Amino acid sequence: MRLFVLAIAFAIIQERCCNIQISTHEVFLSINERQTFTLNVTNLNVTDAIIEFLPEHEDIVNVEPSLLKIEAGNNSYELFVDGLSPGHSEVTTGSEDDIDLRQVFLIANVCKSKALDVISKIVGWTFIISWGASFYPQIYKNYKRQCVIGLHFDYWALDIVGYIAFGAFIHSLYFAPSIQKLYFNRYPRGLIPVKTNDVVYNLHGTFAIIVTIIQCIIYEKGEQTISKTARIILGFITVFFIISFILLGVHVLPLLDFLYYCSYIKLVITVLKYIPQAYMNYKRKSTDGWSIGVVFLDLNGGIFSILQMVLDSHNYNDWRSIFGNPTKFILGIITILFHCLFMIQHYVLYRNSDYILIR
Structure with missing residues (x-):
């Protein structure tokens, strides 16, 4: 019953x-x-x-x-x-x-145009493939030489931190509805400035950097190590995260602002990571050990990255989306400038230079 x-x-x-x-x-x-x-x-x-x-x-x-x-x-x-x-x-x-x-x-x-939307997607995957493939000439060169002499360790130590910090911004905006709501509250007419290709770019890049770091550990490296300057920079970044987590915990720092700060770390690191390699090339008067294939692919990625943002901004009448993800835009500009410098070093300044090992 x-x-x-x-x-x-x-x-x-x-x-x-x-x-x-x-x-x-x-x-x-x-x-x-x-x-x-x-x-x-x-x-x-x-x-x-x-x-x-x-x-x-x-x-x-x-x-x-x-x-x-x-x-x-x-x-x-x-x-x-x-x-x-x-x-x-x-x-x-x-x-x-x-x-x-x-x-x-x-x-x-x-x-405005679905055709332009398709072109934007093609451009987006083009820059992802270019930037993704840019890791492999260096990885292959390291493997073939069984040596990483000529590869500045500061570059990779800073790069892995930059990718992880930028990943916090990318994955939060892409996967978390609560973060997306915060973004739309700030930019009510805008689109989420993170696309699927951005997520793939970050995950793949993090993996490739880890592979390169492992090569730096196991292959011949001479007396190369991470410089004191890079260690100090990494220390400041660690302090930044500790302070930020405290401010988040006491509700002083908005979560969306914290994620933007993470993306800015990637921006600063991108500038800092290229300087040691450019300076090493200058000191050695040689680009030996640094793959020119990386330069071509990175340069191509930077150009197409900016092109996708411009296409989307025009197509959706949303030029503020560039400010919604300023790191991606400025990252493309910095990539283009530094890789033009590397090409000048390789093909003009040090074209006929002999390899000189600095100890």
Whole structure:
């Protein structure tokens, strides 16, 4: 008898459990394009409930009907979303009836041209492949020589810290909805400035740097070691993280600002890591031990990285996204400048120089 009562109670609860779901939470469309999405309602026990769709930016996107009457029971409703102007807008919902709409929202990304969007993706993967492949000429050269003499250890010690710090920024913005919400609060019309190719770039780069560091440990290296200057810089970075974690814990430092500071560390390290190699080439009057293949691939990656940001900013009328991820933009500029210097050293200044080992 007790089991029978529990079964009846469970059935009643199920019957009264209303569930309202939207078919997609994100759409990509161009100006004047219309797409459809579906609202699925199950077990609704309210008669003639009204749901209102509220675009954050009415000049960017429009939803029809903006007021939707839903009937009791199980039903599906087709709605339309129209792209009006380029940008990003969240569409929330509201109702005076007692229904749960927490999962009923839509993020609309409106571009000027879908063809330009495809080109941007191709450019993005081109710079990732270029930057990713840039690690392997040096790794292969180290393996072939069984030696890392001529490779400045400061470069790699700083680089691994930079990639880890930048990874904190990239992965948080890409994977964490709570961080994305903080970003949209600051840049309400913008797009998340981190793409899938950025995530792949960071993960692969971290792996390749670890491989190179292992080579620096096991291969012949002469008297080379990490300089005192690099150790001091790494010490300052460690102190920065300790202080930042304390400020985060006492709610003085906003989380999004902390992540931006992490990305700025990558920016500073990128400048610092190239200087020792450029100076070593100057002192030795030689680029031997430093793969020119790295330079070509890195230079190509820097150019295409900036090109993707410019294409996206134009296509979504979102030039503020460059400020949303300033590290990526400035990183591309710095990469281009330093690798132009390395090419001048290799092909002009020290083209016919003999290899000189400094001890």
